[in-house]
Structures are given as C-alpha cells and as structure tokens.
Amino acid sequence: MLKSIFAPVVLSLSLAACATAAPPVEVTRFHTDNPARSGSIAVEEIQGNPDVGLEFRTYADAVNAELQRVGFSAGPAGASDYVALVGFRRSFRPTAPYGGNDKPVSVGVGGAVGSGGYSGLGLGIGINLSGKPKDVVTTEMQVQIRRRSDSQTIWEGRAMTQGREGSPAAQPSLVAQKLAAALLGGYPGESGRTITVK
16 A cells, blocks of 8 residues: 555656756847848857856857757858857855755655545655755856847847756756757747747
8 A cells, every 4th residue: 555655656756856857948039130040150258258167168069059950050260150159157046944945845645534444544754855955056148149240239149047056957068058959949039028948
C-alpha cells in the first residue's frame, strides 16, 4: 500500500523539478517596418556591457548561431553588412529561508474509517529538499542589429529569465542558448510587444 501511495507523490515531485528546470523567458522586441532578414553579420560586444570577460563569448556564440538560423550569414568583423551588438547582465537575489516559494516540500497522506470497518493509514512527512536556500539568478540579454554603412539600428530586443543558483536553469551556457533562441526565434517578431516564451 505504501508503494501505491508514494508512487504518485514521487512522480509529482519529479514533474515539479522538471518544470522549474526550464523557466520561461520574457522577450521584448522593436524593429523598423521591414528589417533585414539576410546578409552578412558580425557579432560584437555592445558598448558599456556590464558583464565583460570570457563569458561574453558564450552569449555571442549563442546569438551568432540563432542569427544564422534565421537567415543571416557570419561576416568578418569590420566588413560585414550588419553588426549585432550583444550585451548581458547576471544579477543575484538572495532568498529568505523557506519564504514564499522556498518552503520545504510537505507530503501528507490522510486516513479514514469506512462504513465497512476499513481503517486507512495516516501519515505526514515534511521533506526539506532545498537545503540552504539558493540565490535567484536573473540573466538578461540585449541584442541590437545595426546597418554597418550608417550605424542605423534596424532591430533590437531584450530577453530575461531567472533560475535558482546552481541549477541547470542558471548555467551560463544553457541560459545563453535559451535567451538567444527566445529572442531571435520567429525573427523579427512583433514590434513593441512583450511576450513570454516557455
């Protein structure tokens, strides 16, 4: 009987873990009436990018792959038709112990006595699966596509997602791919509208 009680509980906990491993991405895009959909493009770091360093390459490569997926071709720096300026920021927000959504998981199984004299099992379990609460990592990506000839911005967008520190949803390589795919998927997208991509 215990096996039949705990099977759905374990399954529901596993599904909840999967859901939190892939948080949604909030995306906002703006563009001119008819932005370019092809041509050579080079990915460069946006001026004033707050998070400079080797990690930038991870985000730049993810954006470059998505740009080629939507029709652009990789071009040489300084001589491409377009330039994609990329910036990103990672911020950390501490969470209060067991506050809000950080409460330990509780599993309760009730008991009952039926008219036929059947007596059920009463069981209460409190499981702290989180240990010490982890910080929430917010990652934001910004991309601007400009014509190189006149530096005119023809398309720009921002994407943001959150994940628990140490989880797959907060790993830079995975987050960079997820943000780039959400931001440039369906390029150019609807201008001036914020959407949620799951």
